[in-house]
Amino acid sequence: MYVAVKGGERAIDNAHQWLAEERRGDPSVPELTIPQIREQMRLAVNRVMAEGSLYDPDLAALAIKQARGDLIEAVFLIRAYRTTLPRLAASRPVDTGAMVIDRRISATFKDLPGGQVLGPTFDYTHRLLDFALMAEGGAPAPGAPTTGASPTAHVPHVTGFLNRDGLIEAASPDDTPPPDLTRQPMELPAGRALRLQALARADEGFVLSMAYSTQRGYGRTHAFVGELRIGRVAVEVDIPELGFAVGIGEIELTECETVNQFRGSKTEPPQFTRGYGLVPGQSERKAIAMSLVDRALRWQELGEDFTGAPAQDEEFVLMHCDNIQATGFLEHIKLPHYVDFQAELELVRKLRAEAQAMQEAAE
Template sequence: MYVAVKGGEKAIANAHALLAQRGRGDAGSERIGYAQVRDQMGVLVARVMAEGSLYDPDLAAKALLQSQGDVLEAVTLMRSYRTTLPRFGVTEALDTAGLASERRVSATFKDIPGGQQLGATFDYTHRLLADELTTPELPTDPLTPPSGDDAMPRVTDLLGVDALIEPDRPDDWTDPDPADLTREPTVFPMSRAERLQALSRGDEGFLLALGYSTQRGYGNNHPFAGEVRVGEVEVEFEAPELGMAIPIGRIELTECQMVNQFVGSADQAPQFTRGYGLVFGRSERKAMSMSLVDRALRAEEFSERRVSPAQDEEFVIAHADNVQAAGFVEHLKLPHYVDFQGELVLIRQLHREFEERVAAARAEGDARAERRTKKEDSHA
C-alpha cells in the first residue's frame, strides 16, 4: 500500500474521510436510507445479490450505499461478508417448475397454457427521460395468473411431448452433491452444474457481450426465448433432527429457458436444444445472457466445432468473475516501484544498444558510400 508515501497512514485516513464526505453529498440534503434503495432500486439490488452470491436485499442495499453506487465494490462487500457466515448445510433443489410467476413470457408460442403474463417490465416503455417519477394506480381488477401446478406448464415440456427438444437430463443422470466454487478450486473441464453456478454469479455485462456475440455468428446459436419467468419460489431445508424438509422462506428468481436449433449429427436426431439461466431477483437480461452462453459452452456435447470465445469454457469462466477481474485491473494502482525500476533499467539498456547499432550501421553506410565515390572518381 501507500503507507510509505508522504503522509503515510494519516494520508490514507484522510482519503477515507474525503470518500465518506463525497458519498454524503450536500449536508443539507436528506440522507438516503437502505430501505429506499432496497424498495426503489430492486433491479440493481438483484444484480448485487446475484453477483455477490448472497440473497439478502437489505445487505445488498446497504452495500450499494456504502459503495456509493459502485456495483463491483458492492459485490465485493457482499462476497467478503458472505465468507463470515456459518454454513449449516445445503437446501433442497428449488422446484422452479411450480414457480408462481409474476411475469412469464414466451417468444415461441403466442397462445400457451396459462397465457402470457407481462408483469413489471421496461419492455413496453417509451424510454423517455421523465422530469419527475410518478406512480400510476393499478386497475381495481388486475389480471392474476392462474393457480395450480399445471396452470403454467413449461414451454420446453410441451416440446418434449413429441421429442422435439432434448431431454432436460440424460437417462443415466444422477443427482451429485453440489459443488461450491467459493470453497473449491476451479478445475477444467467443469460439469455443466459448475458452469451454471459460475455463470449465475458472473458479471452481467460480460455475459451480455458474450451472449450477443453468439447471436452475431460467433457461436453456433440460433436461439428462441422459450420462456422467461420472474417470481418467488419456496426454499426448503432438510433439518437432520427432523428428518424431513421444511420451508425456510421464499426468494425471488428469474429463470430463462432458451430454445436453440440443432440440425442433428450422425448419432443424434435433429431437435431443439436447451440453454438455461437462473438468477436471483429480477434479472431478465442476465438470465437470458446466461442461457445463451450456457448453450454455447455445450458445443462438445453436440460435436460442434469450438471456434468462438463464448464456446471456450476456460476463457468464459476465468473472465466472468467481475471481482477477480476488478481486483487484477485495479491492483495496477498499487505501488510497483521496484518492478518499474527494473523495467526502466532494462529499457535504458536496450535503448542504448539500439542507438549504438543505429550509429554503427550509419557509420558503415557512410564508409561504403565514401568507397563507392572514390571508386567512381578513379574510373573517371
C-alpha cells in the same frame, strides 16, 4: 517492499475521511435510507445479490450505499461479508414449476398454456424521460389490478410440451451434488453445473457481450426464448431429525429456457436443444444472456464443431467472467510499483544505450 512510500498511513486515513464525505454528498439533501434503496432500486439490489452470491436485499442495499452506487464495489463488499458466514445446511433444489408468477412470457407459443403474464417490465415503455418522477413524494398513478398465476397453481414449463412430442432433448437427471464455486476454486474442464454457477454470478455486462456475439454468428446458435418467468419460489431444507423437509422462506428468481435448432448427429435425431439461465431476483437480461452462453458452451457434448468463437471457449468465458477477479487484477496496477518500474526503466535505458552504441559503430 515499497520503501519509497512515506507518510502513507496518514494519507490513507485522510482518503477514508474524504471518501465518507463524498459518499454523503450535500448535507442539505436528505440521506438515502436502506429501505429506499431496497425498494426503489430493486434491479440494482438484485444484481448485487446475484453477482455477490448472497440473497439478502438489505445487505445488498447497504453495500450499494457504502459503494456510492458502484455495483462492482458493492458486489465485492457482499462477497467479502459472505466469507464470514457459516454454512448451516444445503437446501433442496427449488421447484420453479411451483413458482408464484409475477412475469411469464414465451416467444415461441402465443397461446401459452397457463397464459402470458407481462408483469413489471420496461419492454413496452417509451424510452422517454418521465419528468413527473422529479416531483418528490408523488404517489404513482393507480393502474389496472395485478393479474398473474394463482399462488397454488403449478405452472408447467414450455419445454415440457415440446418434450412430449420428442422435439426437444430430454433433460439428463443427475443426483450428484454439484461443486460449490464459492468454496472451491474453478477447475477446468468444468461440468455444466459448475459452468452455470459461474455464469449466474458472472458480470452481467460480460455475459451479455458473450451472448450478443453468439447472435451475431460467433457460435452459430440461433435461439428462441421458450419461456422466461419471474416469481417467488419456496426454499426447503431437509431436517434429518424430522425425516422431512421444512420451508425456511422464499426467494425471487428469474428463469429462462431457450430452444435452439439442432440438426442431429450420429447418435441423436434432429431436435431442439436447451439453453438455461437462473438468476436470483428480477434480472431477465442476465438470465437470457446466461442461457445463450450456456448453449454455446455445450458444443462438445452435442457433437458440434468448435468454430473458435469466444462464447464456445470454456476457459476464456469462465476465467474472465468474474468481475471481482477482473477488478482486482486490473486495479492492482494503480498501487505502488516503484521498484518494478525502476527495474524496467533501467532496462530500457540500457537497451537505448546499446542501440545508440551500435549505431555509432556502424557510422
